[in-house]
Amino acid sequence: MEEKVLKAIQDEYPDDFAWCYGCGRLNEEGHHFRTGWNGEQTVTIYQPEAKHAALPGFVYGGVMASLIDCHGTGSASLALHRKNGHEPGDGAEPPRFVTASLKVDFMKPTPQNIPLKAVGTIQEIHPKKWKVETEVFAGDTLCARGEVVAVVMPSTFLVKE
Amino acid sequence: MEEKVLKAIQDEYPDDFAWCYGCGRLNEEGHHFRTGWNGEQTVTIYQPEAKHAALPGFVYGGVMASLIDCHGTGSASLALHRKNGHEPGDGAEPPRFVTASLKVDFMKPTPQNIPLKAVGTIQEIHPKKWKVETEVFAGDTLCARGEVVAVVMPSTFLVKE
Numbered sequence: 001m002e003e004k005v006l007k008a009i010q011d012e013y014p015d016d017f018a019w020c021y022g023c024g025r026l027n028e029e030g031h032h033f034r035t036g037w038n039g040e041q042t043v044t045i046y047q048p049e050a051k052h053a054a055l056p057g058f059v060y061g062g063v064m065a066s067l068i069d070c071h072g073t074g075s076a077s078l079a080l081h082r083k084n085g086h087e088p089g090d091g092a093e094p095p096r097f098v099t100a101s102l103k104v105d106f107m108k109p110t111p112q113n114i115p116l117k118a119v120g121t122i123q124e125i126h127p128k129k130w131k132v133e134t135e136v137f138a139g140d141t142l143c144a145r146g147e148v149v150a151v152v153m154p155s156t157f158l159v160k161e
Numbered sequence: 162m163e164e165k166v167l168k169a170i171q172d173e174y175p176d177d178f179a180w181c182y183g184c185g186r187l188n189e190e191g192h193h194f195r196t197g198w199n200g201e202q203t204v205t206i207y208q209p210e211a212k213h214a215a216l217p218g219f220v221y222g223g224v225m226a227s228l229i230d231c232h233g234t235g236s237a238s239l240a241l242h243r244k245n246g247h248e249p250g251d252g253a254e255p256p257r258f259v260t261a262s263l264k265v266d267f268m269k270p271t272p273q274n275i276p277l278k279a280v281g282t283i284q285e286i287h288p289k290k291w292k293v294e295t296e297v298f299a300g301d302t303l304c305a306r307g308e309v310v311a312v313v314m315p316s317t318f319l320v321k322e
Contacts, residue, residue, distance in 0.1 A: 021213050021221040029212045031223075051190040052182050054259070060182040061260045062192075062230045066223025098215070099222045102265045 003045055003117065007088040008034035009078045010070075017096050022070035033067060035074030035120075036088060042075040042120035042132075048112055059110040064144050067118055068104055068134050072148025073097040075120040076130035080152070083124075097130070097150040110136070110143040118146075128152040164206055164278065168249040169195035170239045171231075178257050183231035194228060196235030196281075197249060203236040203281035203293070209273055220271040225305050228279055229265055229295050233309025234258040236281040237291035241313070244285075258291070258311040271297070271304040279307075289313040 010023045010033065018026040023033040035044045046067055054060045076097040078088070086092040110116065116138055123131045134146040171184045171194065179187040184194040196205045205228060213224045237258040239249070247253040271277065277299055284292045295307040 017216065019214050019217055021215070022223045024214075027212060027214070051188060053180050053185075053188070054182070055178065056180055060227075061263065062183045062223065062227025065226035065230065065263055065265075066221075069223045069226065099265075099267055101267065102222065102226055102263075104226075104260075104263045106260055106262065 003115070005034045005036040005043060005045055008036045009074045009081065009088050009094055010034050012088050012094050013096060014093060020070065022066045023074060031063070031066060031070070033070040033074070035071050035078065037078060037082075038119075042071065042078055042122065044071040044074065044118040044120075045115050046118070047115045050112070053112060057112055059112050059116070061104070061106060064106070064110060064136060065102060065104050065146075067116065067136065068144070068146030069099055069102050069148060071118040071120055071134055072102070072132040072146070073099055073150045075122050075132045076148075076150035079122045079124070079130055096153045098153050100129070100149045100151050103147045105145045106143070107145065108141055108143045111138050114138050116143070125149075164276070166195045166197040166204060166206055169197045170235045170242065170249050170255055171195050173249050173255050174257060175254060181231065183227045184235060192224070192227060192231070194231040194235070196232050196239065198239060199280075203232065203239055203283065205232040205235065205279040206276050207279070208276045211273070214273060218273055220273050220277070222265070222267060225267070225271060225297060226263060226265050226307075228277065228297065229305070229307030230260055230263050230309060232279040232281055232295055233263070233293040233307070234260055234311045236283050236293040236295075237309075237311035240283045240285070240291055257314045259314050261290070261310040261312050264308045266306045267304070268306065269302055269304045272299050275299050277304070286310075
């Protein structure tokens with residue numbers, strides 16, 4: 001059975017914020033990471049393409065880092081949105097986060113031929129700053145652990161919009 | 162004056178190891194990061210493409226992480242190669258590293274319109290394990306700091322070759 005994220009926070013971002021190479025639905029050449037709730041945890045499911053190799057057969061670490069990055073900011077957005085009384089799909093515009101720091105521990109070589117599943121556990125460390133701990137699985141194998149500290153998007157990002 | 166890395170370690174990897182989405186010269190759709198010496202430090206110069214955005218005008222964090230990742234493994238390869246008496250271009254095959262851990266602190270939004278310069282400082286922490294601390298500049302602006310722990314490629318990566 002194929003697992004799928006039905007209601008993703010990235011589907012709710014305004015068009016101006018939907019161009020991210022990782023998770024922007026409008027970036028035709030991007031990864032299109034989509035992150036939703038699974039109980040109190042968050043999930044992003046992603047099938048790497050052949051080009052996303054480190055060596056043939058194994059996923060490139062930068063793509064793993066990208067998955068963990070957007071899964072982190074998406075999870076933080078989901079969490080603050082829920083704290084504000086909203087769920088993806090209810091029509092409210094979600095808060096947008098940026099990454100303050102990103103950490104990845106690579107545990108095992110990640111096979112390229114099966115979907116990856118990032119599972120996030122979220123902690124509020126400040127009203128505008130959330131920590132997301134992520135485990136990335138290929139099937140039952142834990143391939144990487146990640147930690148993202150995400151902050152509500154500062155106004156410096158909006159000047160150029 | 163355009164800065165350029167003339168002798169890059171990635172140019173010396175055997176063809177079987179030149180498919181990395183980050184730094185593989187044979188991966189047509191990859192970033193083609195190229196890392197060389199600048200005195201005792203290492204340098205990778207990279208011009209992000211328009212698609213590599215977080216928001217229009219700013220570089221995606223996953224691409225910054227990718228740059229730091231391959232700059233890290235490339236720097237470790239350069240360093241062990243030099244320890245073994247070799248420099249890129251002398252015909253010897255360099256050692257190949259994989260990333261054990263990757264950490265990125267995002268300091269400033271990174272503008273998309275100028276080349277990025279990653280500058281690495283390398284430390285041997287074990288004959289097979291090297292730490293690379295990297296600063297990524299856009300012009301004079303320090304946009305991100307990274308740390309990679311790179312290890313000599315284990316045999317588990319070679320089984321599928």
